[in-house]
Each structure stands twice: as C-alpha cells, then as structure tokens.
Amino acid sequence: MVSAPIKLIVVRSMCKIYYEVIRVSSMKQFDLIDLTERVEDVVRKSGIKNGLCLVFAPHATAAIIANEREYGLLQDILTFIKELVQPGRGWKHNAIDDNAHAHIGSAVIGSERAFPVIDGKLVRGTWQNIFLVEMDGPRSVRNVIIIVIGD
Ligand code: ZN
Secondary structure: OOOOOOOOOOOOOOOEEEEEEEEEOOOOOOEEEEOHHHHHHHHHHHOOOOEEEEEEOOOOOEEEEEEOOOHHHHHHHHHHHHHHHOOOOOOHHHHOOOOHHHHHHHHHHOOEEEEEEEOOEEOOOOOOEEEEEEOOOOOOOEEEEEEEEEO
C-alpha cells in the first residue's frame, strides 16, 4: 500500500500584530473584573479584520475566563472557585507567602483566553463576557495584555 505524500501549503499574507496592556484594580480577595468593553476597544483600535485576540494576565495568582455577567452566577463562580482552591487549607506555599490557593486557581483555570476576530469584531457568545479572576486581592494594579494578530 502506498500512501499519498503529505502536502504542505504555505500561505503568505501580511500579518499585523497590535497589543495593549490595560490596568485594572480589584476590591476584594476574590473578585471578577469585567474586561469585555476594553478588549473590544483594543480589537477596534487594532484595525485587524480577521485573526485572533489573546487576553493574557501575566500573574500567577489571577486568571481569565469568559462567561455570563449575571450577578447570581458571578457569585456562584466565585463560590465554586473558593471551594476548589480551599484558601484555609494548610498548603505548603503558605509558609512563605499566604496565597497558595490563588496560585492553584491560576494554574487550574489558566492565565489566558483566545477569541476569534472576524470582520473587525471580537467573536464571543451573547453570554460570554470576559473577566479577570482575582484570587489574591485586593490589588491596586493587575495588568492584562491584549494582543490581536491577523490581517
Ligand atoms: Zn505566592
């Protein structure tokens, strides 16, 4: 049996990269900060029509999620995260820095989310707002890098 050769097609196009670092602050130890409008604003400013938008939190104790902005649900998500990461548990890292739970939350949930950009707009579901998950607040400054890649 002879298998067909693998064909590699390279499409060359002019790829543009645009990014901004936005700054937010958190008010509580556990908090959800809605970044949606600011992310959409960066996509608009990028002028990129089709590509990908990455929202990345360069922090080991925070995370990024996309979900519905409904007050009860936001409380539910925070309740679930607290149950998951167990802030009161005797984590070893707490001996040097009392925030092991936040590191674990960041590791499990993830520091980034990627979204398609189509026809110049960030693509997200009707019930998908973009949030920074604070797990070691309050913090006066949390950076979020928003990078748009495409053409
Ligand atoms: Zn730590």
